[in-house]
Amino acid sequence: MADNSQTINRFFAKKRLHLTLIVVGLGLAYVLASVGLGFQTQSLFGVQNGIIWLAHNFIPNAESASYWHDIVTQLWRTFLVAIASTTCAAVVSLFLAVLGAKTLSPSVVLNWVIRSFASFMRNIPIVAWAMILLFSFKQNDLTGFLALFFMTVGFLTRAFMETIEDFGTGKLEALQATGATYLQVIFQGLIPEIATALMGWVLYMIENNVRDATLVGLLTGTGIGFIFNLYFKGLRYGAAGLVVLAVIILVVSVELVSKLIGRLLA
Template identity: 75%
Template sequence: MNSDIQQVTTFFNKKRFRLTVLILILGMAYVGASFGLGFQTQSLLGVQDGMIWLLKNFVPNATSNGYWSEILQQLYRTFLVAVTSTTCAAVVSLFLAILGAKTLTVSKALSWLIRGFSSLMRNIPIVAWAMILLFSFKQNDLTGFLALFFMTLGFLTRAFMETIEDFGTEKIQALQATGATYLQVIFQGLLPEVAVALLTWVLYMIENNVRDATLVGLLTGTGIGFIFNLYFKSLRYGAAGLVVLSVIILVVTVELISNLVGRLLA
């Protein structure tokens, strides 16, 4: 009995020690970053003043209602860029995932190559993609499309590969034992089984890209991100607040539709 109590006490002492070390490391990191940036903790006391200013200036008013037409037009463009980049990336990702999945690949070297490619593409942040592409394609919708496309391509390729591999080698071997060809296994056996899971990933990425498209627009000078930047810099805070409200409504609407479609397909 005493040995059990001693083991429990030792266990909790180790946990407490690790927690203390973690808190100390975080505290030291905060202090070091504060000194490096010249940040003063007293500045946090002024947060409430900033929030009051935000509520006074960013609340849409009667004057900002005249911007609805322009905002909706740019919001629509942003939505189209997000949807088209996601759907185009999904088609390419499906092709790469079939070639890269361990259960279907024709070559282990090809599988590792595709896996490395997808990891590289999805680990480059969307902001980095936009900044890189700006050098070649300048500020236009194509730059935003490509930035979203490349990031989505890496993410969906990896997600599709894992979904296809969950289908199982045994099922594929059973189909091949009946005389099914490679293409028949894919199009008549695999895809009908995993279609719902793949579509769920596509819907998720559409939601994610609608949010990211706004940020990309700030860098590429297009869409809803561009007019937010324009309104904000020209001190039209009510109109800028209306942009934020419209983006929130769009994101929530897309998420609700995505969840509804997911439930209907389940």
């Protein structure tokens, strides 16, 4: 019993040491970052003043209600860009995933190339994509569409590949044993079986892209992000607050619809 007690005490002592080292490391990281930025910790105590200012200025009022039409129009454009980029990316991603999945890929080299391509595309942040594309396509809806499209292709290709690989080789071999061709195995056996899972990933990306499209609009000068920037810089804070409220309503609505569709498909 004494040996067990000592073992337990050593175990918890080691865990406490690890926790202490983590806390100290985080504290040092904060101090170094604060010194590098010239950030003063006491300024955190003034956060409540900023919150009070937001509550006073960013609350939509009767005057800002006149901006509803422009806000809804640009919000709709932003939503359409998010939907279009996601659906187009889903089609391309499914094609790449079928070619790149370990259970279906015609060669190991192709599997490696597509997997590496997907990892590269999804690891570039959406903001970086928008800034890169601005040089070639300038500030327009196409730039926002392409930024969302490229990032979504990377994410969905990897997600679709993992979904296909989870289907298992046994089921694919059973379909082939019945005399089914390669295309029949894919389009009549595999895809109908995993359609619900694939749709779940598409709905998830639509939710994400609706949020990201707002941020991309700030950079590309389009959609709801553009008019928020316009109102904010024009000191029309009530209208800017109305933009934020409209974005929140849209995001929550899309999430609720996605969950409802997910339940219907389950």
